[in-house]
Amino acid sequence: MTRAFVFPGQGSQAVGMGVDLADAFATARDVFQEVDEALKQNLFKLMREGPESELVLTENAQPALMAVSMAVVRIIEKDGAKPLAGLASQVAGHSLGEYSALAAAGSLQLADAARLLKLRGQSMQKAVPVGVGAMAALLGIELEPAQEACAEAAQGEIVAVANDNGGGQVVVSGHKAAVERAIEAAKAKGAKRGMMLPVSAPFHCPLMQPAADAMQAALEAVALGTPRIPLVANVLASEITEPGNIRRRLVEQVTGLVRWRESVQYMKSQGVEMLVECGSGKVLSGLVKRIDKEMTGVALNAPADIETFLKTA
Structure with a gap:
């Protein structure tokens, strides 16, 4: 079966996210520690204990969601001994999930992805006064x-x-x-x-231009490699691999339309039969059938999900 791995966006965060993975796998604990060190923040404590009012802040939710997604990927690759490149023909992510997808595909380092998403969250929040x-x-x-x-x-x-x-x-x-x-x-x-x-802010519209400018400067300062698996970009709904092109599309994505329906249809046109959602929640795997009844979606966010998937992958 041909699969694409997909990564959730904001809205899938919840207090307790990633805790069962950390309890079951040292690999997950290592990911959360690396993200904490990159941000100089005890983000995993916030993920574990809340308060929810702090976790849902864009600057915390974005790196937290990426961290859980990457914990799932690392468990599959390290504990399951199955490299992602052998499991997936493409990767894609919904909004911030695009950064998770790039980290999973080896284009972005985990620490860089965490710092970029922290900045992205802060910049998006600052771009428009609350209530406007x-x-x-x-x-x-x-x-x-x-x-x-x-x-x-x-x-x-x-x-x-x-x-x-x-x-x-x-x-x-x-x-x-x-x-x-x-x-x-x-x-x-x-x-x-x-x-x-x-x-807390009007994402993916022209009001986010100040945030797009901030991300352009930050992305230019970060090493971005060629992903091991092609990325289906939000703003194109088609695949890209060239680092300069990826940078441009990540900047465009801040103010641009997330073309998720077309992205899923594109993956189907390339032979993908199953979308494997890595991380918190089940939003993307739930949308699959509504976009194309012939495709299936599976969500990997608990140890049992991962173990079941590894038996059949």
């Missing part, structure tokens, strides 16, 4: 009508599609009032419902 921006999920609508709703709702402000997640789920982002108008405009175009999301 917002995001909303539109359900029962596809990409094009959602884009039309955003165009109608802008009225001199910014609102854009941030994530095309597939299965009729589209997320919009921008100025709060414009996002609220977009919900109503989308309902007129057939959306079943729209709901504001509990996020």
Whole structure:
């Protein structure tokens, strides 16, 4: 079976994330310690104990999610003695998960990925004052009508599609009032419902340009190698391997549309039959069937999941 390994984005964090992996595997403990040392922060204590109000802060949630994803990958490679390159034809990640994917594929060092995501989280939070921006999920609508709703709702402000997640789920982002108008405009175009999301900043829209500028400077200062497995990039929905191109796409991704539905369809076109989600939660593996009924998704976030997967891989 041809597989792609995929890595979750923000929203999958929860207090207790990674704890069962750390309890079961020294490999996971080593990953969490390396991330703590890179950040000069006791992030794993926060992951283990909370408080949730601190863990959900973008600058903490992003490196924490990457750390759990990388713990899963390292357990598979080290304890399971199965190199990722022999298991997956491609890697992809949803938003911050793209950094996890690059670390898993050997393009980014773990410590660099942790520091970049900390900065990414801080920069995204600083880009727009709290309360000015917002995001909303539109359900029962596809990409094009959602884009039309955003165009109608802008009225001199910014609102854009941030994530095309597939299965009729589209997320919009921008100025709060414009996002609220977009919900109503989308309902007129057939959306079943729209709901504001509990996020601290309007990700993946032009309001994030200051964060994109910060990430461009940071990425230029970091060593980026050719990934051992091609990356399916969020903003392209196709695969790339050249480090300079990867850098550019990571910068574009801060303000750009996460083309997840098209990314999954691209992987299917390349022969991928199964998406293996590594890390916290089951969001991406749950979306698979809504995008393509012929594909399957499996989530690896607990020791038993990994052990079951290794028996069949």
